[in-house]
Amino acid sequence: MIDAILRFSVSRPWLVLLFTLAIAALGLWNYQRLPIDAVPDITNVQVQINTEAPGYTPLEAEQRVSFVIETAMSGLPRLDYTRSLSRYGLSQVTVAFEDGTDIYFARQLVTERIQSVKNQLPPGLDPQMGPIATGLGEIFMYTVDATPGTTNADGTLITPTDLRVIQDWIIRPQLLRVPGVTEINTIGGYEKQFHVTPNPAKLLAYDLTLADVLQALEESNGNVGAGYVERNGAQLLIRAPGQVTNVEEIRQVVVARRDNVPIRLTDIAEVALGKELRTGAATQNGAEVVLGTAFMLMGENSRTVSERVAEKLIEVNRSLPDGVTANSVYDRTVLVNRTIATVATNLAEGAALVIVVLFAFLGNFRAALVTALVIPLSMLFTVTGMVENRVSGNLMSLGALDFGLIVDGAVVIVENCLRRMAEAQRHRGRLLAVSERFDVVLRSTREVFTPSLVTVVVVALVNVPIFALSGVEGKMFHPMAFTVVAALLGALLFSATFVPAAIALFVRGRIQETEGWIMSGAKRLYAPTLRFAMTWRWTTIVTTIALVAGSGLLAARMGAEFVPNLDEGDVLLQPLRIPGTGLDQSVRMQLQLEEQIRALPEVERVFSRIGTAEVATDPMPPSIADTYIMLKPRTQWPDPDRTKTDFIEALERTVERLPGNNYEFTQPIQMRFNELISGVRAELAIKVFGDDFETLVATGSAIEEVVAGIPGAADVKLEQATGLPVLSILPDRAALARYGLNVADVQSVIRTAMGGAEAGQVFEGDRRFDIIVRLPETVRTNLDSLARLPIPLPELEQHGDEQLPATFNPLAALGAHGRTWAPLGEVAKIEIAPGLNQVNRENGKRRVVITANVRGRDLGTFVAEVQRAVRERVTVPPGYWLDYGGTFEQLQSATERLQLLVPLALLLIFGLLFMTFGSVRDTTVVFSGVPLALTGGVLALWLRGIPLSISAGVGFITLSGVAVLTGVVMVSAIRELWQSGMEMERAIVEGALTRLRPVLMIALVASLGFLPMALNTGTGAEVQRPLATVVIGGILSSTLLTLIVLPALYRLAYSKTTRNDPLLDEGI
């Protein structure tokens, strides 16, 4: 079949070129459609259900909301797990589905279940599904700012509340319409609310209750449509508007009549625009702002969507009031563009170097160009494959594109063609005729095609273990493996078609036969070295084994990381404050922090969000803030050469001086990543499930103690579930009975008085704002006065009073009041105690988690020991149970799979080589190149101080492919000469010398091609650096060792053979 393809390619070169052009065009078209992001998306298929429960404490939110919703979700088809989190005012249930479930199908299922339980939820609560976005969906952020001194239309100064109104009613609706945007989330400022704050003393004086106020407001704020009448043939619609439209109208609402005197709201309450009880705030450069975040719809292209949002925002700015602007503060495009620019630079520079190398070695510019063209062609081919298979373009997938390897197959073919053509020219003493040329090309391609084919299959096989990774690792690295295999397949395809066709067509002139000074110099150097190695072959082999063993030991001692961290260019600082820190306190601390950070000369701007945004995609308590520190371009730094690590250290020193904050330093995307994989972040997670939280925490801390005592345990932590100070108002049932009150009477007063109650809305055109009734701030915030909060008593039957001795009561004559009241302190006990910070549930049960990592010990035995110790030393009460999880599970399953798959892959490679050579010895000799190649890779990493990572691992995979390729090229030449009757030692030397050029070319192409990638310092370079380093180091060592050790090894393998046919020797 291969022959047929090659023959076709050479005989119909123009057709093949056309076909190549078509594939390239398809690739270009697909490139426009390729979703591009900085990193692969590792989010699972999940639906978040957020229920805002204003005023609910974590416990209430869990009991009343989370439990109901979570229970309703059990038993959904393709359900993976459910998890819930209940915080102050929020219940968040996360329903995770198996990978590959259609998100819209999943949401449909969830919607149905929510509908069915809606009536079991407390009235007024409305569960909402989170945006259809992934963890990487936060692609664009902007702040709404006003230049100082800007005024509203009525001349008052613009407040954060006004900015919030502009965001909610002007900016957000416009941005939501941008294609690819699924949600605009807002944090900061205050939602505009009309506050009616009755004076408690006046309520008493007028004998009114908060409920009366609520009722009066509700009854005085409605529009009514009253049908129509026909008048002289015309239809008149009738409406009776009665809505209040401003503060003054609310003030005039009549609450009651006393002695024919109407009592208006203004008589008993303050009416004004007020501040909501918010759960989050935003700040920028030391001032409060409103911050908007655009979420990208799942599956969209982050670069194009954030570009569109940025464009739209410019347009939106024209519709804003004078002095108010919406400014972009975080734009994913910037990062993606910088990353793509880095990749593009690397590829361009690498390609240029490759062409130079090819030209220098081949001495033929056309041949060099044809070879180099394989690089872009295979890349376009890969892009098509990526688009078809929904693999996004990112650092991981594109960064793995190793064009050294891509071009290697073509190099071998072109080199052989040129050599044969030169030979033929010399033989005939003239230029070749077209048919002769085609013939030579065909034969010489066929000659070396097997090694190319073998290489591709080998690399594909080495990638198999990567395809076996599952979970987060799988999502991260499947694209990488896919891209590598696709690129190689592309390269193979073009090596079989385009390369021979183009060579046959375009390489027509006289082909230089002298190899130029590079090759002759190399040969002069190589020949004696080779002879030396052949003579001292045992020494050579032993030295090599020592080197390999040494590098193996080195690898075992090297540091390791999952993926090298992408330097996103910006810093995300998370100040953590103690649980229970209030939002205002947190904002004050944040403002001071921002002032300090802003003073650093490298910082362009710093902005933060504190607590939870309107849509609770990331429910943070007010004690935590995400502080984005955007840095100036390096050229504007006082010292442009300052490293980022150095800057972060300086930053750390600066912020450490501030009291009351603990810090975590990450980067925007990295933070999201960590949060996404947070469930599996620790190596061992022991989950305690049960009913009563105190028991759970007690059991949890007992386990924590046991685990901490086990050798090898590190970072043992019990999840912080308590510590939020809670003021509890516990009704005294005996006192309630005396007064004839029930608990709800008291609770409703407390809720309205402290938290506020909504009493309708004010419509301003399309905008609508809530009317809230609650006590004035001075009363609400003074806890001493809480005990005096008046609770209205039910009216007693008249004879109750008559039984008392009739006291002289002059007030009776002056018209006294009927209803009585009692202070809250009389009917309830008020206490402040630490309560639950948040309530976590998983799969329908409350749980606490103890996490631990392992240092200097095998994970498996550690887990076994923990399990035994916990079983022996911790009494888990009946009704409570434990579950062991964490990365160790995945690690174990991955290890098991790899233990099976890696040997299997190696066996398959061995089998493949055996099929090629039909000889165990040859196969073994070729195979020996693999560890030799790894040696250099490990050394190069070590020399540059780069830890092992999966990126480096992919480099090793690539290397083994190259090593096999050079080995096959070498061994097949030696064999050919030997079989043709040459004496063995001579055959080895001759063969090695003949193949010196292709081997050196492969090595130089691969290593020089990767040189820019290894040395680049641009954005994203750090992810590609390990790969490039491994390949360069590995190829240098592998080439050196292949050239020197392989012949020696070959000589050793056949040391007892005198016959000229290895096949006969083995009796096959």
Added chain:
Amino acid sequence: MKFMHWLIVLPILAVCACTGDSADADRGAASEPAAEHAEELTSTRIDAAMAREAGIETATAGSAVIRETLVLHGAIVPDPQRVFQLRARFPGVVKEVRKRIGETVRAGEVLAVIEANESLRRYNIVAPAAGVVVSREVNPGAAVENETLLTVVDLSSVWVELAAFQHDMDRILAGQSVTVRDVDGHQSAAGRIENIAPVGSAASQSMTARVALPNPDGLWRPGLFVTGEVTVAETEAPLAVSRTAVQDFHGGIAVFELVGEKYVARPVTLGRMDADRVEVLSGIEAGALYVSAGSYLIKSDLDKSGVEHND
């Protein structure tokens, strides 16, 4: 063969095994050094300039007058001894009524003239004391029997009836001083609790504390609501701190003392308190420099090491 196998497996396994390591390397920086001292950290050093900028202020602990108060609600009523309901002594016909509602009268002033039915002699209804006419039930020509003709109230002094509830009963005593304010806070006056009514109200389970209030300008109008701030105790505490200095700390209560450059948590026991200050029974010495503003920052700084971010 085995060797090569091992060599290939090793890097791949090593790479996979590092999943966990890398993740906690990220967190390690923030949480590791601090984790050990999470519980027992009781002092911290904060740069003076930084503290000033953060709004941390200190004050010296010393003696202070603690004025414990209780706010009660109530209403103005006329002093019952100064309400005069004037009736006709003999049934008759009203001949003259000389005062209208709202007019002030002097003691002994004639308010009305009545012609007795039996004697047909006219007699005067005279104001028993100075006051204001608050009601006038009759006009000339009316025949009256025994009903009230006019009510004169002397408002130069009024009563404030404050509702006191049971759990404050032992703290409220006759003789305590009271600051009376109207609901809008426009005016206030000082008075004393005269007595506490011996009979309580069945409906509200409250008792009435009476305050006599001089009312020379007549601005304290009976019928209106007022609040009364009763000083239930006024004592000189030998050692007191500002209430903003006190924080819940490690299961108890603490005040933070500035010693040199270090802020030290001092567990304290507290005594009486008023709106601003609280008596310290033990825990700090007089003259100690304590954090009077921004104490939450100190608490936060001491406890921060135990804080982690869990979602």
